Amino acid sequence: MDRAQTGKRSRLVQSAVKLVHEQGFHRTTLADIAREADVPLGNVYYYFKTKDELGRALIEEQATRQEGLRRAWESPGDPRAELDAFITMTLDNRASLARSGCPIGTLCGELGKDGGPLAENAGGLFTGILTWLTDRFRALGKGDESRDLAVHLLSALQGASLLTHTFGDPDFVQGEAERLRQWLTTL
Secondary structure: OOHHHHHHHHHHHHHHHHHHHHHOOOOOOOHHHHHHHOHHHHHHHHOOOOOOHHHHHHHHHHHHHHHHHHHHHOOOHHHHHHHHHHHHHHOOHHHHHHHOOOOHHHHHHHHHHHHHHHHHHHHHHHHHHHHHHHHHHHHHOOOOHHHHHHHHHHHHHHHHHHHHHOOOHHHHHHHHHHHHHHHHHOO
């Protein structure tokens, strides 16, 4: 693929990330994405023959973004700071969460209702996060309880994100982040 083609494909994927976060996967049409990316609708089919193909690209993009965030949070020898960075990311995005919810949680929830390979691929986004969190808790010396602690942290933030979106109130995330930070100091 030449550079112009890569640029169009990238614009389409970036537009899909934005629109699917704001509107949901099923409500976002290929025409919406083409318009947002400023790409003729016919060109969309050159890059993505089906909406499922676009969905796979969207999931890959979210996985790449998550991997980049995790690398940015990594602080050698300080897993507690890394866990705090994860909490801070949610806290920093509370206004967006109030408007549109968690981009990964929303995507996984919506695709999960359909089942199938796309839902399984989307579920891998949470698997990656849980694995990373579990590794941080292991580094804190939490051994066999590390996975449960990771699930607790992710569940608490996802729940607060859902309430923040449901009620349009960022204070749900704010309060939960403060409680989780306090909890981390006790571990």
